[in-house]
């Protein structure tokens with residue numbers, strides 16, 4: 001039987017990071033990727049000459065190890081200028097600091113509610129939101145958005161993932177944004193980088209080129225005792241060190257003789273899956289990089305524009321958008337037809353495009369999007385990770401660490417963990 005020194009399961013950025021570290025250590029590493037090419041979530045696809053990433057993807061990496069790789073590719077720098085759509089209005093991001101377009105009586109109500117916000121923060125996300133923004137802002141914007149984006153009520157989520165992702169509310173900022181639309185950008189990163197050519201995947205092309213990658217190799221069984229992995233083509237290969245970026249619940253499913261308490265813990269780990277509805281337009285209709293959608297009559301919670309990211313993503317004179325619809329669990333809660341119908345409805349409602357502007361719509365489902373931070377999730381996750389660590393299997397990346405990691409963090413998760 002063939003034997004490999006470092007066997008890496010998954011050719012996303014985490015697996016590619018692990019392979020780079022192995023090369024630097026002078027070890028021989030092979031990545032085994034289930035898909036027909038590497039890239040994972042950072043991969044892209046083409047429809048009728050339009051290129052789409054797998055969801056929004058812009059880079060704000062600051063770590064020198066990551067910049068050393070990403071900066072090999074020419075990139076554009078975009079201001080992190082996001083928008084919000086609710087009812088019939090567009091508000092800059094974050095909403096609480098940009099209430100200017102609302103009616104005067106609405107502003108008064110929202111600000112009064114902010115001033116009367118609950119003092120105690122609580123340990124669930126809904127209480128955190130009410131404490132930060134007051135009941136009315138919380139209920140009108142982030143609590144509704146949470147149900148769409150996390151496919152989970154805010155009260156069921158913990159607060160451990162928030163970090164700098166949510167702008168804390170300050171009275172001065174809120175008041176300023178009610179009097180003027182000229183508000184400063186307070187997004188947690190000022191600039192977003194994106195390759196001039198080749199989609200987000202171009203940032204990791206140097207890693208893909210330098211790595212030894214076997215594509216169409218899906219791991220279907222792991223025997224930790226004999227250090228053997230079986231692939232879907234029937235091949236069995238032995239390893240000295242095993243590194244896995246496969247989602248933890250899947251890893252447990254294919255590993256033989258996992259203790260029942262670890263199986264139970266893995267069974268409680270839930271992530272969202274994402275339906276991507278990509279749209280090509282026959283003219284240049286889109287100016288915004290990305291925006292959030294609060295209305296429940298639109299299924300998508302967010303959309304971004306590949307053509308604003310780079311004109312290289314579309315044929316000349318055209319533009320594009322991709323909408324993200326989230327479901328709880330690996331399967332979609334929606335039929336393809338209703339997703340597409342909802343996007344066409346959204347385009348009209350948001351006054352972006354009419355049916356005659358649309359060249360095509362395209363649907364793709366991603367089984368793993370964001371891990372869901374249910375209360376106590378970390379305890380179950382650590383039980384699973386500790387088991388594999390004790391057995392000498394390193395679990396890396398967004399779904400191997402089972403954490404809210406950006407691409408730079410997923411890279412470092414692989415790079416620093418073999």
Ligand SMILES: Cc1cc2nc3c(=O)[nH]c(=O)nc-3n(C[C@H](O)[C@H](O)[C@H](O)COP(=O)(O)OP(=O)(O)OC[C@H]3O[C@@H](n4cnc5c(N)ncnc54)[C@H](O)[C@@H]3O)c2cc1C
Nearest residue numbers: 010012013014034040041055057058219397398405406407
């Ligand atoms: C909606 C969304 C938006 C995002 N936006 C940004 C952003 O703007 N900026 C940013 O920096 N990050 C962003 N991220 C995060 C970024 O996508 C991830 O951190 C990163 O791509 C994860 O890389 P990974 O290698 O850990 O996982 P993945 O990319 O999922 O790679 C895992 C690989 O394992 C393979 N695999 C699975 N099962 C098997 C098997 N049995 N055998 C072999 N191979 C297998 C998969 O095919 C896949 O290629 C976003 C993520 C999402 C979901």
